[in-house]
Amino acid sequence: MELILKEVNLSDCLPYCGSIGRDGGRRDSSRWVVNSKTKAHIEKIMRSIQEQGMVNPLWVLEHNSKYKIIRGSARAVACKELSIQKVKVLVVPLGMSRQTAEALFKQVEYKQVKGFE
DSSP states (O other): OOOEEEEEEGGGEEEOTTOBOTTSOBOOTTSOOOOHHHHHHHHHHHHHHHHHOOOSOEEEEEETTEEEEEEOHHHHHHHHHTTOOEEEEEEOOTTOOHHHHHHHHHHHHHHHHHTOO
16 A cells, blocks of 8 residues: 555545544534634745745545545645645545554655655
């Protein structure tokens, strides 16, 4: 099993309905929830994207021709605020164990820090 990097429409990316936001609130799968605690964080990411582009792809599960975001929800909200329509995603296979996915996350992040493609 491997991760697949591709470019998709941001409109096809949805928050993962079971995930918990940084503020401890549950995310609604049908919409993005931004409150006063997360707004400053989103604005910081927006500035970074404007200066450097989106360096890290969103991590997603493919589900019914849509993508459930499992990592990078704040980046997705920032892209939406910046009217970015296409984003890079890493598709995690559905059958992959959490430990395997975490190991791959760390491996990809390490390669990005070291400058590998």
